[in-house]
Amino acid sequence: MPSVTRPAKLRAGTTPDRPDPRRYARHLLLPELGMPGQERLGQSRVIVVGAGGLAAPVLSYLAAAGVGRVTVVDDDAVDLSNLQRQVIHRTEDVGVSKVESAIRAVHDLNPDVEIVGVPERLTADNALTLFADHDVVVDATDNFATRYLVGDACVLLGLPLVWGSIHRFDGQVTVWSYDEGPCYRCVFPEAPPAGAVPSCAEAGVLGALPGVIGAMQATEAVKVLLGIGEPLAGRLMLYNALHATWSSVPVQRDPECAVCGAHPTITTLTDTVASCAPPVPDAADDVREVDALALADQVAGDHPPVVVDVRSEAERDIVRLPIGIHVPIETLRDGTGLGRLDAIDADTVFYCKGGTRSAEAVRLVRDATGVEARSLAGGILAWIDEVDPTLARY
Ligand SMILES: [Zn+2]
Numbered sequence: 529m530p531s532v533t534r535p536a537k538l539r540a541g542t543t544p545d546r547p548d549p550r551r552y553a554r555h556l557l558l559p560e561l562g563m564p565g566q567e568r569l570g571q572s573r574v575i576v577v578g579a580g581g582l583a584a585p586v587l588s589y590l591a592a593a594g595v596g597r598v599t600v601v602d603d604d605a606v607d608l609s610n611l612q613r614q615v616i617h618r619t620e621d622v623g624v625s626k627v628e629s630a631i632r633a634v635h636d637l638n639p640d641v642e643i644v645g646v647p648e649r650l651t652a653d654n655a656l657t658l659f660a661d662h663d664v665v666v667d668a669t670d671n672f673a674t675r676y677l678v679g680d681a682c683v684l685l686g687l688p689l690v691w692g693s694i695h696r697f698d699g700q701v702t703v704w705s706y707d708e709g710p711c712y713r714c715v716f717p718e719a720p721p722a723g724a725v726p727s728c729a730e731a732g733v734l735g736a737l738p739g740v741i742g743a744m745q746a747t748e749a750v751k752v753l754l755g756i757g758e759p760l761a762g763r764l765m766l767y768n769a770l771h772a773t774w775s776s777v778p779v780q781r782d783p784e785c786a787v788c789g790a791h792p793t794i795t796t797l798t799d800t801v802a803s804c805a806p807p808v809p810d811a812a813d814d815v816r817e818v819d820a821l822a823l824a825d826q827v828a829g830d831h832p833p834v835v836v837d838v839r840s841e842a843e844r845d846i847v848r849l850p851i852g853i854h855v856p857i858e859t860l861r862d863g864t865g866l867g868r869l870d871a872i873d874a875d876t877v878f879y880c881k882g883g884t885r886s887a888e889a890v891r892l893v894r895d896a897t898g899v900e901a902r903s904l905a906g907g908i909l910a911w912i913d914e915v916d917p918t919l920a921r922y
Pocket of ligand 1: 712713715786787788
């Protein structure tokens, strides 16, 4: 498979077996590490899935710590909206593959580290091959489909999984599949159905939050590699940035777990539907859709349709169509917003960012009123692409 490798560049003072004592002096002073521990880090191999917000501190601290080989897997390119939190990438990296940018960042920080970049999406076909030959897996992804794939692959290979997740102001971190502790599926048996969770791009996240959680992941990865202290296994740590609170929930192995239990039903990997992936055009096959150019024509015509924005106020502050009314999707879910839709008919068009929430709005209104309205295919992003590229994307 295509991958990009930048091998470690050994400098004066460093040999493959003896890390440079000047670079790692503050590690060498720790009795729990010392030169034996530092050498062990230098012989360790970690694979990081994702090269985004969580991966930024993970890759930085693993590189700085002198982990011998770091593999990073991501098929995405750096977008301007990533830079608010994905701090290994720079403004000049926009448009560059994240893997390429991550390789540059790691190499700049510590040329002792061999960094292997895999510019591919993790799939059921490549996960086991990629993970094999590593000591620890770090999940730094942002979607449920990949999390289940990573979690199952770690059980099948017997690898510890250092896991983190972030949402708005909340973070979670733990180590799965370590020692006798639970695996990811023991605690979260099933992925939520596609569309049940707001897409990551729609939910928002505080920029420093992945810094907090990712730094915890790097810490746990180093502890697991060295076998020191008490790894964060069997406990799920929860952090709320708004209230500045940490809490810890005990998590246990499920003897009937589908993948690590006594009678596993999952013995090979399968790809599940991405429930947090960017909206796809065919996400609304039971809903009538209108494309952006057709809507623009209708809006300019003699009988413009009612256009309803179901996004949040914050999203409207970034960009909105110059027409229509605002009825947030939450008020359609709880029914309080239905009263504002007395003028709707079959021509009415709901829109959101990418087309998922607007399709839900059409269904909710159909169920409540019997009116079969329409959804703007691809959301306001499609409108920006096809009708008015001067509007702000987010
Ligand atoms: Zn399990």
